[in-house]
Amino acid sequence: MPRLLLIVPLVAIVGLATGPGAVACGSEGYTYAGLSSRTAVYGVGAQLTSLASPTVENGHVAGFVGVGGPGLGPHGSSEWIQVGYSGFHSVALGSLYYEVAQPGNAPSYHEISASIPAGERHRVAVLEVASRADWWRVWVDGHPVSRSYHLPGSHGAWHGIATAENWGGGVPACNSYSYRFDRVVLARAPGGDWSRVDAFDAIRQGENRFLPVSTSSFIARTRTRPTAPGATATAQAGTASSDDDRGPRGPGFTP
Numbered sequence: 001m002p003r004l005l006l007i008v009p010l011v012a013i014v015g016l017a018t019g020p021g022a023v024a025c026g027s028e029g030y031t032y033a034g035l036s037s038r039t040a041v042y043g044v045g046a047q048l049t050s051l052a053s054p055t056v057e058n059g060h061v062a063g064f065v066g067v068g069g070p071g072l073g074p075h076g077s078s079e080w081i082q083v084g085y086s087g088f089h090s091v092a093l094g095s096l097y098y099e100v101a102q103p104g105n106a107p108s109y110h111e112i113s114a115s116i117p118a119g120e121r122h123r124v125a126v127l128e129v130a131s132r133a134d135w136w137r138v139w140v141d142g143h144p145v146s147r148s149y150h151l152p153g154s155h156g157a158w159h160g161i162a163t164a165e166n167w168g169g170g171v172p173a174c175n176s177y178s179y180r181f182d183r184v185v186l187a188r189a190p191g192g193d194w195s196r197v198d199a200f201d202a203i204r205q206g207e208n209r210f211l212p213v214s215t216s217s218f219i220a221r222t223r224t225r226p227t228a229p230g231a232t233a234t235a236q237a238g239t240a241s242s243d244d245d246r247g248p249r250g251p252g253f254t255p
Helices: 233-237
Strands: 030-040 043-050 060-069 079-088 094-101 108-116 121-128 135-140 159-167 178-189 192-196 200-204 208-214 217-222
Touching (some): 043 060, 079 135, 094 121, 159 178, 200 208
Antiparallel strands (some): 030 159, 060 079, 060 159, 094 108
C-alpha cells in the first residue's frame, strides 16, 4: 500500500452545522461526520469498528480520534495527532494507521496494520504523556504503538475529535464508508483520568451521516453504504457492544 499523506483540516470541522449538509455525493473536498468535545482535553479514545470495507472512487476515507489541526500550532503552524482506520482508492480493505503533524514538517502517515476486514474493532486513543507537557503518544488496545511526539503549545489547548472523514482528492468522487465509535472517552489530565464524553458538538456535513447510538457512541457512514462481504451480521447491523473491551487498556483507561 502506498504511504500517502492524510492531511486533515480538523480546525475546519469544529462546530460545523448540525443541519443538513449542502454537499452531495461526489464532493471533491473534505467532508465529515462525528463529534468534537466542548472543552480542551489531554486525550481522546474510542472503540472503533469498521462495519464494512470502504470503497474509494478517488482520494481517501478515514475514521479516527485525535486532537489538533491546521493553524492550531505556534504562530499558525499545523499540528495534530490522530489514530484510526483509513481507506484508499484501489485498496480493497482498510488499514489501521496513525498520523502526526509537527510544526515545520509535512504530516507523517504510519501504517500500523494493513487489510482490516469488516467487523474488526480496536480500542484507539491519543494521550498526552504524564509529567511531560506537550508530548503525545498513540495507543491501540492498551499498548503504545508510537514514540512520544512533541507538539508545542498543545497542553490544555485542544478539543478532542472523534470523526469520519471523506475526501475526493480534488475531483468529484463518490466514496463510501461505515464506522462505529463506541465508548468515546476524554482524558481530563495528562496520562489518563478518563471519562465518557457527555457534551459535544455534532459534526455532520455533505453525504456523511452522524447516527447517535448513545451519549458516547455513534455510527458515521455515507448515505450510500459500502458492501461488506464476509462481515458478521452484528457488524453489518452496527450493533457492536459498547461494553466489550477486548485486551488490556492504557494507563488510567478505566471508563
